[in-house]
Structures are given as structure tokens and as C-alpha cells.
Amino acid sequence: MTQSPATPLPSPKERRRLRESGSLTQAQVAERVGVSRETVRSWETGRTTPRGDKREAYAKLLASLECPTPRQEPPNPRPVTVSLEKPQKPKSKPEPESAPEPVPESVPEPAAVPATEPATPLTPTQAFDALYAFCAPALVRQAYLLTGRRELARESVERAFQLAWQRWPEVAVDRDPAGWVRATAYEYALSPWHRLRPRYRHPEPPPPDAADRALLTALLKLPAPHRRTLMLYDGVGLDLPETAAETEASTPATANRLLHAREALAARLPELADPAVLHRRLAEVAATERLRAARPPAVRIGSERRARFWTRAAIAFTIALIGTTALTVRTAPTHYEPPIAPGAEVQGVPPQVAPGSLSDEEIELREKLHGEMTSGPERLLPLSR
Incomplete structure (x- = not known):
């Protein structure tokens, strides 16, 4: 613990670069440090950080990989000396024999260029196809x-990679592109809206083997969050913090889900109480099904078609909305016309029993009404005096 602040670890990208410069795989680094390969991958992606003795061992291994880097410095000054001698010799130009001298010195320069040329960056299409070929077969089984459901599994993986191709600038720079696609595929596969689709209302034929059928039935009886946590931890092999991060839950909640899922499986299938046996059985059940994902070009073409369809739909909806707004503005009235007030009964007018001359009260009331009559509805409201 006292060496960790004195010799801090490099950045995650530098850790991966040092491992690749030493021609070591993640499994070899994990064997030397004494951890699993998934733990080394999480260290290189920056999701977790080693601690304690593992940190010291990992730091010593990285420091040993850094040693060859200064030894690669001598080839660099050689081309520098050549470049310095070249402008000096044309200045003098007294001897024609100076021309053949740079020839042997320039030989190391083309030898040093091919050492860096093989690391050419991949095009977006090549990088996507490589990620798809690496992740798709395992994701379909998971x-x-x-x-x-076999068809839903293939559809989930295809939709996840279609979304990844649409957001490839974001996915390409992600710390863990495979984890990004896996999380998207899991979200789509476990969506509750699939039960409303007619094609997924009836169950598919179960596996032919009785043991595989019992395990799959026990898995499907678990709640979706517990099933996903069990698959990530015991199936994929992620550690607890990585599983909690991918399921967007806290570490204690993820641990509780994992324990409850294991207890439920052990209650139905006691032979799966051992996590190692459970991991092996999950791999066996997934491997027995012949699940094949689509080709990468088909997924990319489907993603581009879907993007064009929704783009055209959004444009059509916007045009329809603009046309409706213009029609409303065109046909809307420009001034307000108040409604005509309903008629109201006038109180205090004595009924005429028979034709004849008006009495004094009737004459006074008529004059009063004639004098107070207006052009609006106020004429029906007598004023109090």
C-alpha cells in the first residue's frame, strides 16, 4: 500500500498499449498477476482499479514492460543524424564522392517505416464487422x-448492432463497445412489450434434452433483473462492480439479486448450487442450440434502411404539420364576433286582458322602456333608480 502512491498506475489506454507492446494477451497478464482475464479487461477499460497486492503486482508488470521503450530510442537519432548531414553536404559540393555515402545510411530509414505502417487504422465498416464477428455469436446464445425464444434472440442482437451502426461514432470511442452492444441487446430482449406481439404470444419448442429443458424453464421463472444479473455474472463472467454498472444498479442490490437467483435455481435444481457447475451448464445449454446471426453487411444495410425510413417519416410528418398550420392560419377568422345573447323574460309588464286604451301605468312603463332601449343586450336589463 505504500508503493501505490509512489508508483501510480498509468492510464487505462497506456496499460493496454504497454501490454500490446510486450506482445502479451490479457490471459497471460491475468496469469502473472493472479486474477481473471475479465478483471484485466476491466482494468484496461477503466471500469475498475486494482488494489492491494494485485495493484503492486500489476504495477511491477507494467514497469517491466516500460523498460524496452528506452531501448527503442537509438534507432531514432540515426535518421536525425542523416537528416543533419544531408543539408551540410550540398553546401560544400567539393567532392562528388559524398553522393554514395548517404546510401548506406539511408537503408535503416525504410526499414523503420514498415515497423509502423502495419498498424493502419481500420475503416468504420471494417471495425464494425470485426466487432460483430467477435460478439454476435455469443450474444445470440445469451x-x-x-x-x-430463438427468433427473438436473433432479432435482439440484430437490433442492437443496427443501433450501434447508427451511433458508430459514439460506440467506436466507447471504453467497451462489446459491453455497449450487450447492454442494448439485453434491454431489447427483456422488453415487456414483446408479449403483446402476435408472433411471440405462443411459446417456442423447448430444448430436446430434459436437463436443458429444466434449466431453461428455471431460468425463465426468475424475474428479469435477477435473470440478467445471473447471466452477466455466472454466464458472461463479469465481476460484481461491472455487473452492477451494466444493469444500472448499486453493488449491494446486484449482490442481492445474484444471491436470490442462485437460491431459486438451487431450490429447483440442487445440482446447480455450485457456481462453477452453473457456469458450465449455461454454456452447454447455449451451445446445443444452433443459433446463427445474420451477416454483418445485412445488419449494416438493415440499419441504413431503418434510418432512411424513419428520416423520411419524420420529414413527411413535419411537412404535414406545416401544411396543417398554414391551412389553419389561412382559414381562421381575423376578428372576434361576440355571440348573440339569449332572450330573457321582462318582468313587471301587466298582461293586456282586452284591446283598448292603455292605462297611465302602462303608458309610463312603455315610455320608460322606449327611453332605455339600446342596440345591445343591455336593453333586457332594467336599470335600478
């Missing part, structure tokens, strides 16, 4: 264990 989605099948989550849903129990």
Missing part, C-alpha cells in the same frame, strides 16, 4: 437463455 439472449436465447434470457428469453427462451
Whole structure:
């Protein structure tokens, strides 16, 4: 613990670069440090940080990988000396024999260029196809264990990669592109809206083997959050903080979900109480099903078609909204016309029993009404005096 502040670890990108410069795989680094390969991958992606003795061992290994870097410095000054000698010799120009001298010295320069040229960056299409070829087969099997439906598993993976292709500038710079696609596929596969679709109302045929059928049935009886946590921890092999981060839950909540899921499976299938046996059985059940994902070009073409469809739909909706607004503005009235007030009964007028001359009271009332008559509805409201 006293060495960690004195010799801090490099950044996650530098850790991966040092491992690749030493021609080591994540499994080899994990074997030397004494951890799992997934833990080394999480260290290189920056999701977790080593602590204690593992940190010291990891720091010593990275420091040993940094040692060859200063040894690669001698080839650099050689081309520098050549570049300095070249402008000096044309200045003098007294001897024609100076021309053949740079020839042997310039030989190391083309030898040093090919050492850096093989690391050419991949195009977006090549990078996407490589990610798809690496992740899609395993993701389809995992989605099948989550849903129990083969067609839904393939559809979930295709939709996840279609969304990744639409957001490729964001996914390409993500710390863990495979984790991004896996989280998207899990979200789509476990969506509760699939039960409303007619094609998914009836269950699919279960696995032919009785043991595989019992395990899949026990998995599908678990709640969706518990099933996903169990799949990530015991199926994929992520550690607890990574599982909590991918499921967007706290670490204690993730631990409780994992414990409850294991207890429920052990209650139905006691032979799966051991986590190692459970991990092996999950891999066996997923491997027995012949689940094949689509080709990467088909996924990319489907993603581009979907993006064009929704873009055109948004443009059409916007045009319709603009046309409706213009029509409303065109046909709307420009001034306000108040409604005509309903008629009201006038109180205090004595009924005429028979034709004849008006009495004094009737004459006075008539004059009063004639004098107070206006052009509006106020004529029906007598004024109090």
C-alpha cells in the first residue's frame, strides 16, 4: 500500500498499449498477476482499479514492460543524424564522392517505416464487422437463455448492432463497445412489450434434452433483473462492480439479486448450487442450440434502411404539420364576433286582458322602456333608480 502512491498506475489506454507492446494477451497478464482475464479487461477499460497486492503486482508488470521503450530510442537519432548531414553536404559540393555515402545510411530509414505502417487504422465498416464477428455469436446464445425464444434472440442482437451502426461514432470511442452492444441487446430482449406481439404470444419448442429443458424453464421463472444479473455474472463472467454498472444498479442490490437467483435455481435444481457447475451448464445449454446471426453487411444495410425510413417519416410528418398550420392560419377568422345573447323574460309588464286604451301605468312603463332601449343586450336589463 505504500508503493501505490509512489508508483501510480498509468492510464487505462497506456496499460493496454504497454501490454500490446510486450506482445502479451490479457490471459497471460491475468496469469502473472493472479486474477481473471475479465478483471484485466476491466482494468484496461477503466471500469475498475486494482488494489492491494494485485495493484503492486500489476504495477511491477507494467514497469517491466516500460523498460524496452528506452531501448527503442537509438534507432531514432540515426535518421536525425542523416537528416543533419544531408543539408551540410550540398553546401560544400567539393567532392562528388559524398553522393554514395548517404546510401548506406539511408537503408535503416525504410526499414523503420514498415515497423509502423502495419498498424493502419481500420475503416468504420471494417471495425464494425470485426466487432460483430467477435460478439454476435455469443450474444445470440445469451439472449436465447434470457428469453427462451430463438427468433427473438436473433432479432435482439440484430437490433442492437443496427443501433450501434447508427451511433458508430459514439460506440467506436466507447471504453467497451462489446459491453455497449450487450447492454442494448439485453434491454431489447427483456422488453415487456414483446408479449403483446402476435408472433411471440405462443411459446417456442423447448430444448430436446430434459436437463436443458429444466434449466431453461428455471431460468425463465426468475424475474428479469435477477435473470440478467445471473447471466452477466455466472454466464458472461463479469465481476460484481461491472455487473452492477451494466444493469444500472448499486453493488449491494446486484449482490442481492445474484444471491436470490442462485437460491431459486438451487431450490429447483440442487445440482446447480455450485457456481462453477452453473457456469458450465449455461454454456452447454447455449451451445446445443444452433443459433446463427445474420451477416454483418445485412445488419449494416438493415440499419441504413431503418434510418432512411424513419428520416423520411419524420420529414413527411413535419411537412404535414406545416401544411396543417398554414391551412389553419389561412382559414381562421381575423376578428372576434361576440355571440348573440339569449332572450330573457321582462318582468313587471301587466298582461293586456282586452284591446283598448292603455292605462297611465302602462303608458309610463312603455315610455320608460322606449327611453332605455339600446342596440345591445343591455336593453333586457332594467336599470335600478
